[in-house]
Amino acid sequence: MTHEDIRTRVHAILAEQAMIDPSDVTDDASPADLGIDSMGVVEAIFAIEEGFDVTVPFNANEPDKSDFDISTVGAIVTAVAGLIASQTP
DSSP states (O other), rough: HHHHHHHHHHHHHHHHHHTSSSGOOOOOOOTTTTTHHHHHHHHHHHHHHHHTOOOOOOTTTTGGGGGGGGGSSHHHHHHHHHHHHOOOO
16 A cells, blocks of 8 residues: 555545545644544544554543644654554565
8 A cells, every 4th residue: 555545545534524525635734624623533543443454552531642643634644654564564
């Protein structure tokens, strides 16, 4: 899976959470910029785990202390790519 494939899928997942068109999702936007609240972030994390068959190291109770960067869409894409790479034998 290429980085662009990962980006496209993450954008689609976040767009679904935000109920917006995937073309409206940009890498520099934060989840809040897209209208995704903290509960929506948790739901997006679950969707990412399911969609990419990865385990995301994210603590919803302390998101700032997580090893999974959710500050921007681009950071999420990079973090997912890293999780996928670490699971590839």
